[in-house]
Amino acid sequence: MIKRLAIGLLVVALFALTLGCAERPELTTGPSEFADALRSARGKTVTFYGWGGSSAVNNWFDNVVAPSLLAEYGITLRRVPMNIDEILRKLATEKQTNRVSGDIDVIWINGENFYAAKTQELLYGPFNTRIDNFNRLIDPQAADTNYDFGVPVDGMSVPLGRAQLIFMADRARLATFPASAAQLLEIARANPGRFTYPAPPDFTGSAFVRNIIYEIVGFEALNNAPIEKAAIQAVIQPALDFLNELEPYLWERGTTYPADVAALDRMFAEGQLLWSMSYTPLKAAQLIAEGRVPTSVETFVFDKGNIGNTHYVAIPFNAPNKDAAFVLIHHLISVSMQAAKLDVANWGDLPVLDLSRLDPSERAILENTNIGRGALPMDELLRRRLPEVQARKVAIIEELWREQVLQR
Amino acid sequence: MRHKYTPYLLVAPLLIFLTLTFVYALAYGVIQSLHAGSGALGGSITLQHYRTVLSDREFLVSLGATISVAVIATLISNVLGGLLALIMLRAGTHGKFLQRVLQLPIILPHLIVVIMVIQLFSQTGFIARLVWWLGLIDNPNQFPLLVYDRLAIGILLVYLYKQVPFVAMLAYDTLRGISGKYAEVATNLGASSWQTSTQVYLPLLKPTIIGTSLITFAFAFGAFEVPFLLGTPVWRTLPVESYLLYTNIDPLARTHAMVINVLISAISLTIAGLYFGVESFIKRQQKGGGV
Numbered sequence: 001m002i003k004r005l006a007i008g009l010l011v012v013a014l015f016a017l018t019l020g021c022a023e024r025p026e027l028t029t030g031p032s033e034f035a036d037a038l039r040s041a042r043g044k045t046v047t048f049y050g051w052g053g054s055s056a057v058n059n060w061f062d063n064v065v066a067p068s069l070l071a072e073y074g075i076t077l078r079r080v081p082m083n084i085d086e087i088l089r090k091l092a093t094e095k096q097t098n099r100v101s102g103d104i105d106v107i108w109i110n111g112e113n114f115y116a117a118k119t120q121e122l123l124y125g126p127f128n129t130r131i132d133n134f135n136r137l138i139d140p141q142a143a144d145t146n147y148d149f150g151v152p153v154d155g156m157s158v159p160l161g162r163a164q165l166i167f168m169a170d171r172a173r174l175a176t177f178p179a180s181a182a183q184l185l186e187i188a189r190a191n192p193g194r195f196t197y198p199a200p201p202d203f204t205g206s207a208f209v210r211n212i213i214y215e216i217v218g219f220e221a222l223n224n225a226p227i228e229k230a231a232i233q234a235v236i237q238p239a240l241d242f243l244n245e246l247e248p249y250l251w252e253r254g255t256t257y258p259a260d261v262a263a264l265d266r267m268f269a270e271g272q273l274l275w276s277m278s279y280t281p282l283k284a285a286q287l288i289a290e291g292r293v294p295t296s297v298e299t300f301v302f303d304k305g306n307i308g309n310t311h312y313v314a315i316p317f318n319a320p321n322k323d324a325a326f327v328l329i330h331h332l333i334s335v336s337m338q339a340a341k342l343d344v345a346n347w348g349d350l351p352v353l354d355l356s357r358l359d360p361s362e363r364a365i366l367e368n369t370n371i372g373r374g375a376l377p378m379d380e381l382l383r384r385r386l387p388e389v390q391a392r393k394v395a396i397i398e399e400l401w402r403e404q405v406l407q408r
Numbered sequence: 409m410r411h412k413y414t415p416y417l418l419v420a421p422l423l424i425f426l427t428l429t430f431v432y433a434l435a436y437g438v439i440q441s442l443h444a445g446s447g448a449l450g451g452s453i454t455l456q457h458y459r460t461v462l463s464d465r466e467f468l469v470s471l472g473a474t475i476s477v478a479v480i481a482t483l484i485s486n487v488l489g490g491l492l493a494l495i496m497l498r499a500g501t502h503g504k505f506l507q508r509v510l511q512l513p514i515i516l517p518h519l520i521v522v523i524m525v526i527q528l529f530s531q532t533g534f535i536a537r538l539v540w541w542l543g544l545i546d547n548p549n550q551f552p553l554l555v556y557d558r559l560a561i562g563i564l565l566v567y568l569y570k571q572v573p574f575v576a577m578l579a580y581d582t583l584r585g586i587s588g589k590y591a592e593v594a595t596n597l598g599a600s601s602w603q604t605s606t607q608v609y610l611p612l613l614k615p616t617i618i619g620t621s622l623i624t625f626a627f628a629f630g631a632f633e634v635p636f637l638l639g640t641p642v643w644r645t646l647p648v649e650s651y652l653l654y655t656n657i658d659p660l661a662r663t664h665a666m667v668i669n670v671l672i673s674a675i676s677l678t679i680a681g682l683y684f685g686v687e688s689f690i691k692r693q694q695k696g697g698g699v
Binding site for chain 2: 406
């Protein structure tokens with residue numbers, strides 16, 4: 001009996017295996033020409049799955065992207081809010097059960113989740129060069145076209161937007177803004193107790209610590225270090241030493257740190273601190289618009305640049321409407337949609353387009369987009385932008401900061 | 409016809425739901441914490457994760473801090489709550505009014521109390537502004553750090569705000585239930601009011617205070633949002649530590665979070681067991697004629 005069951009299972013497994021091989025994402029399954037996709041996708045509904053926790057983002061998708069997609073291409077956008085780990089679990093189950101035609105056409109993804117999806121073969125592609133606007137508007141040599149948090153993209157996703165760490169200070173209360181880590185130390189020393197940063201693993205505080213590492217030892221050194229605690233410590237030790245040197249001049253003499261960036265914002269808004277920071281590039285404009293900080297607040301970054309990350313869209317291996325997915329992605333990275341996304345009234349997210357590829361009228365659209373008061377222009381931010389490293393290194397750096405800076 | 413099992417059948421759906429969610433979550437945590445390797449279930453069982461967590465300095469600091477905060481909160485809230493109950497008893501009819509007033513802090517959610525504490529006690533809060541207005545300090549950094557501080561004063565303030573009234577209410581109920589005759593006899597025999605309080609009321613109050621102590625300890629030990637919002641990053645209570653491990657990118661950290669969850673559950677269940685033990689002990693004493 002057991003033997004028969006085992007044989008039965010084996011047959012099923014073999015059958016599944018052959019099916020699996022046949023359904024490996026080969027590019028023969030999607031439309032071969034973008035023009036074909038434009039034609040066959042008309043009248044279809046394209047389903048987008050992604051994080052739905054921000055009303056600004058949801059608003060951009062529902063009230064800017066969806067109506068224009070329908071008007072220009074005759075495609076209806078259906079947005080389903082779902083966290084990326086759940087989306088990947090759903091796709092992994094569908095992969096295991098060989099569901100050839102799924103429910104999702106496009107997903108919103110980056111970093112470690114992209115790495116997981118790519119290694120588990122949950123994605124369709126490489127497809128990026130089949131999108132018209134990708135070929136026309138995006139720099140194929142750009143770091144984030146090719147690497148997502150240190151993971152090779154290999155054409156399996158297309159950049160949708162960019163975030164970047166920025167600093168904010170009030171020009172009326174601080175004459176000189178620190179343009180480097182060394183200057184930060186100098187200014188903090190002259191204003192003891194008026195600077196600090198959120199304690200990692202707070203997302204923003206963690207990015208700030210990496211930014212200091214880039215300042216002191218450079219991005220390359222960290223990026224080339226193996227993912228191993230001792231090796232990373234050896235590389236970043238000068239940066240940890242710098243943070244310890246800075247510590248006595250920080251808020252509460254560095255004996256404790258704000259636990260999150262919200263606490264930092266509050267202390268900045270109350271005038272207790274002279275600066276705050278954010279991974280949302282137009283944060284100053286938002287704070288000014290909310291009336292929480294005076295209009296003399298300005299955004300700045302270090303001369304050597306600030307850390308930034310990019311978020312992407314990808315197509316699942318079993319997307320039912322790959323043609324409509326192509327058109328949606330084409331539309332998402334169009335000049336008009338990227339400009340609307342940059343608008344502080346919509347989302348305030350940086351564009352992924354290569355400004356040198358735009359014709360003057362297109363560039364004018366982006367440059368005339370309302371980024372609010374107190375923000376840095378996008379070309380200034382994009383010029384001073386440093387890439388992220390692998391997320392597994394981030395976790396190790398957070399641990400080292402705790403041991404070597406916080407608890408020392 | 410009403411069957412004697414009818415009531416049980418009627419509550420069965422709720423009972424099954426409660427039991428399943430509780431047992432499933434606990435079992436899932438236990439299995440994950442014992443699971444060798446990461447990811448899907450299956451595979452062999454190991455105590456390695458427990459060894460790793462229990463020998464981790466960060467965990468031991470966290471355990472010590474969590475117990476300390478819970479013990480301090482329990483001691484202060486039960487002493488103050490007990491005293492408050494005695495005062496309310498003395499206050500006679502005013503005591504009943506006080507009881508009404510004390511219901512307010514008990515109803516308020518912890519989250520609201522956290523915001524109140526920040527607005528009152530932070531370095532830019534109401535008290536700091538008052539002190540600044542009086543000219544005693546000239547910038548916020550001179551005001552002592554009472555929230556997000558390493559001594560957990562902010563956390564304790566929230567616990568005391570919630571727990572002192574809770575203890576006082578229960579203790580007051582107990583005291584009112586005790587016949588005034590004992591106190592009268594003591595006074596007739598020449599006892600001072602201090603002696604009446606310490607030698608008559610206090611022993612009668614003991615079972616209630618043991619009960620409330622266990623409840624306040626268990627809450628302070630297992631609470632997440634209060635230390636998460638008001639704590640210092642220098643040390644973290646176990647529930648906060650567990651949450652941060654669970655959201656860490658490293659799958660092994662998730663397993664360690666499960667180990668901590670199982671340990672928190674074990675300690676809390678032990679306390680619950682003690683509570684029921686004390687309760688049945690008290691009932692037995694009362695049945696047996698009591699004092």
